[in-house]
Amino acid sequence: MNMNFLELIKNGSQLLKAKKIESHVLDSELIASFVFNRSRENILINSKEMVQSNEISFFNKLIERRKRYEPIAYIFNSKEFWSRDFKIDSRALIPRPETEMMVEAVSKILKNRKFSFLDVGVGSGCITASILFENLHSFGVGLDTSSSAIKVAKKNILRFKLQNRCKLLNRSYEKFYGYKFDLVVSNPPYIRSSDIKKLPMDIRKYEPRLALDGGKDGLDVIKKVIYKSRSTLKKNGLLAIEIGNGQFIKVSRLLKLLDYKIKLTIEDYQKNVRCIISLLK
Numbered sequence: 491m492n493m494n495f496l497e498l499i500k501n502g503s504q505l506l507k508a509k510k511i512e513s514h515v516l517d518s519e520l521i522a523s524f525v526f527n528r529s530r531e532n533i534l535i536n537s538k539e540m541v542q543s544n545e546i547s548f549f550n551k552l553i554e555r556r557k558r559y560e561p562i563a564y565i566f567n568s569k570e571f572w573s574r575d576f577k578i579d580s581r582a583l584i585p586r587p588e589t590e591m592m593v594e595a596v597s598k599i600l601k602n603r604k605f606s607f608l609d610v611g612v613g614s615g616c617i618t619a620s621i622l623f624e625n626l627h628s629f630g631v632g633l634d635t636s637s638s639a640i641k642v643a644k645k646n647i648l649r650f651k652l653q654n655r656c657k658l659l660n661r662s663y664e665k666f667y668g669y670k671f672d673l674v675v676s677n678p679p680y681i682r683s684s685d686i687k688k689l690p691m692d693i694r695k696y697e698p699r700l701a702l703d704g705g706k707d708g709l710d711v712i713k714k715v716i717y718k719s720r721s722t723l724k725k726n727g728l729l730a731i732e733i734g735n736g737q738f739i740k741v742s743r744l745l746k747l748l749d750y751k752i753k754l755t756i757e758d759y760q761k762n763v764r765c766i767i768s769l770l771k
């Protein structure tokens with residue numbers, strides 16, 4: 491069938507709209523940009539240009555995947571984080587912009603220092619790699635209970651040639667002993683088990699449950715990270731932890747109770763505290 495870019499994108503967008511995908515126009519444009527390896531702007535400017543039938547069928551295949559609510563990042567196997575392209579698939583959580591705020595804050599605090607850090611729940615490796623990029627004298631260990639997530643992290647660490655400054659371990663934090671760090675950083679799973687079913691289909695159906703489910707009150711892993719870091723942090727070491735909406739009061743209470751001093755809190759664009767940086771006294 492003969493068609494131009496405009497018609498192709500419109501078709502794709504309508505198919506996604508029928509599935510109640512809010513970002514149907516953008517997603518269809520992004521898929522076209524990926525299939526034709528041209529920027530969205532370039533395609534929109536040349537919207538009357540005719541397209542080849544083999545490319546139409548590749549485009550339709552990707553639209554079919556999106557129709558089943560697969561996230562764009564998994565379809566493209568790629569997500570930008572801290573201005574770098576991370577290779578990503580459904581074995582690891584898709585890196586989120588909120589997490590970049592935590593990378594920015596710890597890098598600012600530790601600027602120009604030589605330090606070691608532990609990333610609990612390394613996932614795709616986005617936090618570990620970005621801290622290593624920002625802080626040339628740092629060394630990191632990335633832990634994850636999920637052996638599949640560790641494979642994704644390994645791919646990224648090797649692609650970015652950071653393997654000499656980083657070690658990845660397939661282990662849960664509970665079973666990690668023997669080392670002390672200047673910084674423990676973590677974006678743990680923090681969604682309440684009973685809220686998982688309320689998440690958008692993209693997340694619920696495709697992202698790893700282990701990366702989302704924080705137990706009954708959402709705080710299971712957060713609490714473990716706070717308790718356990720008392721023995722993995724050096725004196726005056728920093729704990730940077732990402733939390734979910736509405737968890738700040740409980741988490742800050744626990745931190746104070748366990749001899750941490752809150753140094754900095756970071757809010758997201760909706761003014762919710764999403765990251766706490768504290769010092770172990």
Ligand SMILES: C[S@@+](CC[C@H](N)C(=O)[O-])C[C@H]1O[C@@H](n2cnc3c(N)ncnc32)[C@H](O)[C@@H]1O
Nearest residue numbers: 585611612613634635636662663677678700701
């Ligand atoms: C929310 S994801 C974060 C991934 C990545 N750091 C990021 O920010 O995109 C949480 C990760 O923690 C891992 N995880 C869950 N419980 C853990 C535990 N007890 N010890 C180590 N890793 C754990 C999960 O497998 C998952 O990869």
